[in-house]
Amino acid sequence: MKIKIINRSKNQLPNYATLLSAGMDIRANVEGAIVLKPMERKLIPTGLFLSIPEGYEAQIRPRSGLALKSGITLLNTPGTIDADYRGEIGIIMANLSDTEFVVRNGDRIAQMVIAKYEHIDWEEVSSLDETQRGKGGFGHTGKE
Numbered sequence: 001m002k003i004k005i006i007n008r009s010k011n012q013l014p015n016y017a018t019l020l021s022a023g024m025d026i027r028a029n030v031e032g033a034i035v036l037k038p039m040e041r042k043l044i045p046t047g048l049f050l051s052i053p054e055g056y057e058a059q060i061r062p063r064s065g066l067a068l069k070s071g072i073t074l075l076n077t078p079g080t081i082d083a084d085y086r087g088e089i090g091i092i093m094a095n096l097s098d099t100e101f102v103v104r105n106g107d108r109i110a111q112m113v114i115a116k117y118e119h120i121d122w123e124e125v126s127s128l129d130e131t132q133r134g135k136g137g138f139g140h141t142g143k144e
């Protein structure tokens with residue numbers, strides 16, 4: 001499947017399309033660097049614009065290395081990029097650690113998945129079919 005992208009980042013990258021084909025990492029597009037203080041969140045620009053086909057969405061997810069080593073997550077994970085969105089992709093980074101974290105221009109700060117979703121014909125009813133689980137949830141079967 002083909003997806004058109006525009007790369008307006010300042011990064012000295014070869015071809016973003018080629019990079020995305022190799023691995024779906026998303027890079028920061030910032031002036032120099034941005035500092036995230038402990039428990040701070042910031043919208044980090046990417047310089048990236050997409051035109052996703054109808055019926056698909058992009059999901060923006062954290063990187064496990066940043067999470068484990070630096071306590072960095074994406075606050076709204078997975079971030080949703082709608083098919084009809086034509087603005088710049090932004091990454092909502094949050095620093096859950098107790099030390100400052102520096103985001104430098106070109107850093108790989110997130111990853112992206114293109115996912116298909118179903119168009120649902122919703123039907124409102126007054127009762128649902130019965131199942132063995134019923135209303136049991138949130139660990140009602142215990143630990144073992």
Ligand SMILES: O=c1ccn([C@H]2C[C@H](O)[C@@H](COP(=O)(O)OP(=O)(O)OP(=O)(O)O)O2)c(=O)[nH]1
Pocket residue numbers: 060076079080081082083085088089090091092
């Ligand atoms: O991590 C994200 C999440 C969203 N967006 C952009 C693309 C998306 O299509 C749009 C709206 O996102 P969402 O539907 O999550 O936001 P909302 O809070 O429901 O706002 P809206 O009223 O704009 O839909 O914002 C990003 O760039 N990065």
